[in-house]
Amino acid sequence: MKKIVTLALFLAVIAGLSGAALSYVYSVTDPIIQEAAIASEKENLVKIYPSAEFKEVETDTSQYSAIQGVYEAEGTGYVYKCSVVGYGGGSTPIVYLIALDNDGTYKGYEVIDCSGETSGFGSRVAEQEFKDKVVGKNIGDSIDTLSGATISSSAVVAGIEEATAHYEENFK
Amino acid sequence: MGLVSLFIGLTFVNNVVLSKFYAVCPLLGVSKKPKNALNMGYAVTFVIFVASIVTYVLYYQVLKPLKITYLDLITFILVIASLVQFVEMFLKKTSPEIYKSMGVYLPLITTNCAVLGVALDNISAGYSFIEAAVAGLAVPIGFTIVIYLFATIRERLEIANVPESFKGTPIALITAGIMACALAGIAGLV
Amino acid sequence: MKKIDIFKKGLFVENPIFVLLLGLCSSLAITTSLTNAIGMGIAVLCVLIMSNVIISLLRKIIPNEIRIPVFIVIIATLVKCVQMLMNAFTPALYESLGVFIPLIVVNCIILGRAESFASKNGVFDSLLDAMGMGLGYTFAVLVISFFRELIGTGGLSLFNPFDASQVIFQFEVFGDYAVSLFTQPAGAFITLGCILAFIQFLKVKKANKAKKVEGK
Numbered sequence: 001m002k003k004i005v006t007l008a009l010f011l012a013v014i015a016g017l018s019g020a021a022l023s024y025v026y027s028v029t030d031p032i033i034q035e036a037a038i039a040s041e042k043e044n045l046v047k048i049y050p051s052a053e054f055k056e057v058e059t060d061t062s063q064y065s066a067i068q069g070v071y072e073a074e075g076t077g078y079v080y081k082c083s084v085v086g087y088g089g090g091s092t093p094i095v096y097l098i099a100l101d102n103d104g105t106y107k108g109y110e111v112i113d114c115s116g117e118t119s120g121f122g123s124r125v126a127e128q129e130f131k132d133k134v135v136g137k138n139i140g141d142s143i144d145t146l147s148g149a150t151i152s153s154s155a156v157v158a159g160i161e162e163a164t165a166h167y168e169e170n171f172k
Numbered sequence: 173m174g175l176v177s178l179f180i181g182l183t184f185v186n187n188v189v190l191s192k193f194y195a196v197c198p199l200l201g202v203s204k205k206p207k208n209a210l211n212m213g214y215a216v217t218f219v220i221f222v223a224s225i226v227t228y229v230l231y232y233q234v235l236k237p238l239k240i241t242y243l244d245l246i247t248f249i250l251v252i253a254s255l256v257q258f259v260e261m262f263l264k265k266t267s268p269e270i271y272k273s274m275g276v277y278l279p280l281i282t283t284n285c286a287v288l289g290v291a292l293d294n295i296s297a298g299y300s301f302i303e304a305a306v307a308g309l310a311v312p313i314g315f316t317i318v319i320y321l322f323a324t325i326r327e328r329l330e331i332a333n334v335p336e337s338f339k340g341t342p343i344a345l346i347t348a349g350i351m352a353c354a355l356a357g358i359a360g361l362v
Numbered sequence: 363m364k365k366i367d368i369f370k371k372g373l374f375v376e377n378p379i380f381v382l383l384l385g386l387c388s389s390l391a392i393t394t395s396l397t398n399a400i401g402m403g404i405a406v407l408c409v410l411i412m413s414n415v416i417i418s419l420l421r422k423i424i425p426n427e428i429r430i431p432v433f434i435v436i437i438a439t440l441v442k443c444v445q446m447l448m449n450a451f452t453p454a455l456y457e458s459l460g461v462f463i464p465l466i467v468v469n470c471i472i473l474g475r476a477e478s479f480a481s482k483n484g485v486f487d488s489l490l491d492a493m494g495m496g497l498g499y500t501f502a503v504l505v506i507s508f509f510r511e512l513i514g515t516g517g518l519s520l521f522n523p524f525d526a527s528q529v530i531f532q533f534e535v536f537g538d539y540a541v542s543l544f545t546q547p548a549g550a551f552i553t554l555g556c557i558l559a560f561i562q563f564l565k566v567k568k569a570n571k572a573k574k575v576e577g578k
Contacts, residue, residue: 007428014432018246018439029450036453130305152412191547195389197470200383244441244463250432282434283468285387292461338555339561341383351522352548 011087023142027096033035038071041081041097048099064166066159068095078171079108082159085123086152088116090145094152098160100167106160107128109134114152122152139164175306182310189318190352194286199319200276204330210325211270213316215263217309219255220287221278224308226251228301232278248291249282256282286315320349325335368487372494379502380561384470388462389503390550394514397521401455402462403500404523405444409466410499411492413437413481416487419482433476441467457535471495496542507529509553514544 001005001158014049038045045054052073079099087093094114101107111126124130126148130153133144143160145153188194198212227248235241260278264272271278281287290311294304325347334343378384385406389465392398416436417424424432445463448456457461466472475495480488503512511518521527 007425010425011428011435012429014245014435018435019243021241021439022242022246022442025446029446032450033446037449177550193387193547193550194465196390197384200386225518229554242442244439245467246435246444248469249438250431253431253434266517278468279430283470283473285465285468287460287467290470292464319560335559337559342555343563344560345558346552349548349555350553352546352551353543356546356548 002151010168041071042067042068044110044112045071045073045079047110048079048097049076052076054079059166059170061166064162066162067166068073070166073099077103077104077107078167080163080166081112082156084155086114086117086155087122088114094115094156096125096156096157096159098134098163100171104139106134106137108140117149117152122128124149125152125156134160139167175302177304180305181308181311183314183317184355184358187314187318187355188286188311189288189315190348190355192289194289195284195315196348198277198280198284199322199348201280202293202340204323204326205328206320206323208273209319210316211274213312215274215278215317216281216284216286217257217312219252219259219281220290220312220315221308223248223252223255223287223303224294224304225254225291227236228294228299228304231295244292244295248288252287252291253282272345287310319349365487365490368424369494372491372496372498373501376495376497377498377502378471378474378495379499379506382471382474382556384421384474385499387555388465388469388476389506390547390554392459393503393506393510393550393553394545395458395511395524396504396507396518397455398458399503400520401452401499402459403496403503405448405459405463405465406469406499407496408470409437409444410472410475410496411477411489412440413472414492415485416440417476417480417555418483418485424481429481430473430477433473437472437476438467446520451521457512458562469521471499492553506550506553506556509557510544510549513541513544514546514549516540 002064015060020050032157038054038069042054045052052075054074055074056079057072059070059092061070066082067080067083068083071079071081073079074114077098078099081094081095088094092113092115094117096110096114097108097110097112099108109131114123114126117123117125133146145155145157173325182188186192189199195216198216220263220354230247230251231244235244235247240356256279259281263274263278265272290307299307326344329343329347338346372378374381376382379386379389380538388402389444392402399512413433413436417433420432436478441464444466445456448459448463475491479491483491512535516536517532519532520530521531543552
């Protein structure tokens, strides 16, 4: 009996030491890995929250086809990366960031790619005119589409609505 | 993905040995006699199936909620080692002849890349529980089919007229390569 | 055994892949390019050195009955650390080596050396053994990759593992005649089979020569 106890104890000690070593290496490498994961989005994220610390959030977005990624701006709010099919079709979706701030408003909106939209018409979703319709509005309020760019802007609005629904379900 | 196409895919098209390269060591080691190959196949099927389920549950119910996913390698391999130990004891008691014929290859199932490989792949592919269980069955069945076929071919190779330099392992590897080619031919199936 | 022999045997006479036939899973899977081969070779070398040294240091206090599980826990810890470090510092290599990084845990070479050498020999000897075996492994996968990449893609290339965009060298020899079969699984088996056949050929030649000398 004593033999088995000593053996088990020894194994437990080894396992404990290993766990400690792993925990240490993890604490050192994880921040670097997180940083690399959002590095590609960073240059767009800082346009909305220039001084915030960002972290990619692991969450279930399987019911929301428009949501490509969710980032938390620590202490301030959440930024959703959305991809919706506009006038240009599925091969050139409109990709944009929408920020839902803790203060209950849409704090930022930046278009990353709308090359598939008609310039002068659908491309207006990237311009200040549309931005003003979004930024500052309370989360959950309806957003007006652009006349003359109905397809593109309704797609963007639908994406914002999905982000809002996910936000209300998970972070509110 | 339909469960049936997942099953067929893992058993044949993405066959664990010939396409993903897991379990190559036992392939070359055990497969000289078809009967041994089949026994190894049964043992491995049991281990991989149970291991897939247990590691999956452990990962999602224990490691992830506690945010200690970096302990995955250690926990998985300990689960696998215990399972193999259990199979060893079971075989020793119930059928000593099989236990003897498998020799050192039985404890070596612990280091069989396929077992750990499947457990890890189930997680990284984001399978649901059912999909992970199906994978845990399909993969070892594919392995069993391959090593059985391989064993029968190697039996023939022993008496065939093989050039001196190729006798033994080299010709076995070339054979595996040809089998892999054949599999590549049905790649479009799923 | 002389110290230098402990180191040398891992390179050729007891080369883990070509002679002992251990660690084949990873060597067949990752030998699609020289960059992958070097990356994996270095990873295996590091793990092997650390595990041999640690196990040799602890060999007198590890109870014999549970030595295998203890070895496995130590090796698994080392491999996981290497995996996390690679994810952080060499992300491109981490992506291309994929699941085969954690599979180093079940790479028979590591457990094999721990069981047959490190648990029975001093620390310095174990270190030499690990270096020899690790370099032998790296050499073997480089040879296999050399043929697979050359015949399979028609050229050779080497990238900096820390910065995937930095090319160390890249040249094409015969692009149009590349046999892409060699970058696929079938090609891996065939390449290794031919290399082993060549080694066996050399052995047979040596044995025949010895027989002739004896016969005289």
